[in-house]
Amino acid sequence: MSGPRVTSGAGRALVAVYGLLAVAATARSLVQVLRDLDRAPVAYLLSAFAALVYVVATLALARTGPRARRVAWVAVTIEMVGVVVVGTLSLLVPSLFPEPTVWSTFGAGYGFVPLVLPGLGLLWLRRTSSVPAEPRR
Numbered sequence: 001m002s003g004p005r006v007t008s009g010a011g012r013a014l015v016a017v018y019g020l021l022a023v024a025a026t027a028r029s030l031v032q033v034l035r036d037l038d039r040a041p042v043a044y045l046l047s048a049f050a051a052l053v054y055v056v057a058t059l060a061l062a063r064t065g066p067r068a069r070r071v072a073w074v075a076v077t078i079e080m081v082g083v084v085v086v087g088t089l090s091l092l093v094p095s096l097f098p099e100p101t102v103w104s105t106f107g108a109g110y111g112f113v114p115l116v117l118p119g120l121g122l123l124w125l126r127r128t129s130s131v132p133a134e135p136r137r
Helices: 012-041 041-060 068-091 104-110 112-129
Strands: none
Touching: 012 041, 012 104, 012 112, 041 068, 041 112, 068 104, 068 112, 104 112
């Protein structure tokens, strides 16, 4: 069965956006945790967790093979649940997040990319689920 290649075209663009968000979220959370952790520990540690999820998702989406696919499914699903739960809580109970996280208000601080990206990631994974893995070089 043929389908889109995971490592070219739209797949490559998806990995690039994930990589950019991983770098941005990691840099922001490192500064927050190292400089101001006592100010909003839950928010800043949650941002660090989100950054880790983006790094794992980026690496898994960039690779081929069944193990990488399983890791990508898990990471992107965690991301989707995280952004929906944290986004909702940040609107309903803003006192839980005195400082914004990557996922606060559904990723508004990042142009809502954190809200859209896991949907695209899950669609891509589903669309390419029947594509045979490319041989490793």
